[in-house]
Amino acid sequence: MKKVLVTGGAGYIGSVLVKLLLDKGYFVRVLDNLSFGGEAIVELLNNENFDFVKGDIRKRKDLEIAMKGIEYVAHLASIVGDPACAVNPELTKDINLNGAKLTYQVANEMGIKKFVFASTCSNYGKMEDANAFVNEESELKPVSLYAETKVEFEQYLLSQDKKNVAKPTCLRFSTVYGLSPRIRFDLTVNEFTKELAMGKELVVFGEQFWRPYCHVVDLSRAVIAVFEANDEAVAFNVYNVGDTSENYQKQMIVDEIVKQLPDAKIKFVTRNEDPRDYRVNFDKIKNELGFEITLRVPEGIAQTIKVIRDGFLNDPDDQKYKNI
Numbered sequence: 001m002k003k004v005l006v007t008g009g010a011g012y013i014g015s016v017l018v019k020l021l022l023d024k025g026y027f028v029r030v031l032d033n034l035s036f037g038g039e040a041i042v043e044l045l046n047n048e049n050f051d052f053v054k055g056d057i058r059k060r061k062d063l064e065i066a067m068k069g070i071e072y073v074a075h076l077a078s079i080v081g082d083p084a085c086a087v088n089p090e091l092t093k094d095i096n097l098n099g100a101k102l103t104y105q106v107a108n109e110m111g112i113k114k115f116v117f118a119s120t121c122s123n124y125g126k127m128e129d130a131n132a133f134v135n136e137e138s139e140l141k142p143v144s145l146y147a148e149t150k151v152e153f154e155q156y157l158l159s160q161d162k163k164n165v166a167k168p169t170c171l172r173f174s175t176v177y178g179l180s181p182r183i184r185f186d187l188t189v190n191e192f193t194k195e196l197a198m199g200k201e202l203v204v205f206g207e208q209f210w211r212p213y214c215h216v217v218d219l220s221r222a223v224i225a226v227f228e229a230n231d232e233a234v235a236f237n238v239y240n241v242g243d244t245s246e247n248y249q250k251q252m253i254v255d256e257i258v259k260q261l262p263d264a265k266i267k268f269v270t271r272n273e274d275p276r277d278y279r280v281n282f283d284k285i286k287n288e289l290g291f292e293i294t295l296r297v298p299e300g301i302a303q304t305i306k307v308i309r310d311g312f313l314n315d316p317d318d319q320k321y322k323n324i
Helices: 014-023 042-046 060-067 082-087 089-109 145-158 188-197 216-227 250-260 283-289 297-309
Strands: 003-007 027-032 050-054 072-075 114-120 167-173 175-177 201-205 210-215 237-241 247-249 265-269
Touching (some): 014 042, 014 216, 089 145, 175 188, 188 201, 188 210, 188 297, 201 250, 210 297, 250 265
Parallel strands (some): 003 027, 072 114, 114 167, 167 237
Antiparallel strands (some): 210 247
16 A cells, blocks of 8 residues: 655645545545644544644644655645735745655655656746647746746756655646635636636636636546556656646637536636736647546536535635635
8 A cells, every 4th residue: 555645735736636645545634734724634534544643744743743654745734726825926936846845855855756746837938839738848937926936846846856755746736626625706607607607707807818717527537547657757857747638728728618508608808918828738648647537628618607506615705715
């Protein structure tokens, strides 16, 4: 039984990853400060193959306790997203950089074999050629503090001594959507669908800009794919996570929602400049790891419509479904 630590395992992506790992027979420990609560993973305390450590990735002792007996680490703990990072830039740097570096250092000292870092396609910033696709070799042009911290930590990991015990792999996640035990409605696909499913008018800014999208389940599956891949193949490697056919403009996302909610009310507001605009190629992870997505944007839209229409949530507008 492989033993895995997931930092940030009570979060939106982490809680999905933890459950998938348990389903596949891994022993899973979570290190999380529960800044958004622990409801997403509380029932896992019934599972003998699950363990939880409440702690802070900026504290060496917490990391040492959490990594005892662990073989692989999935590092997800961070302040996530541009708006959340902008609230407190110094705290963002402290957690996303200082905490992340300490997490890797302790992992290497304690003999962790694989260290998977959840990075982001936001690292690409803005495309030079509007008709082209960026890939893992493309220039990184972060335009937000969130992406800047991701790029800097990527560079830190990839510059480590190749002889280090802990072999890093960087996964540049697409913009995430979909259902999770810790639901979020401050993500484009989820937010747009929720607003329209509730009968509100949706105001869309800058409908022409591109992003790649990937379901939270598939992003989690990519982490497991690295854990199960040949050690040498993924060591000090970088992969975009998603599918090339799942690059969307906001207009295209709205079009997909309207197919399922034909009475939706939408207002578009022209915005000619957006610092982020990128289409991403995902051939590398498919060719090297055999990774393919299992869910697409229309399915994520359908899931969210059902959650709203069937009344799964008492108040979908509750602030707890947002990162700020």
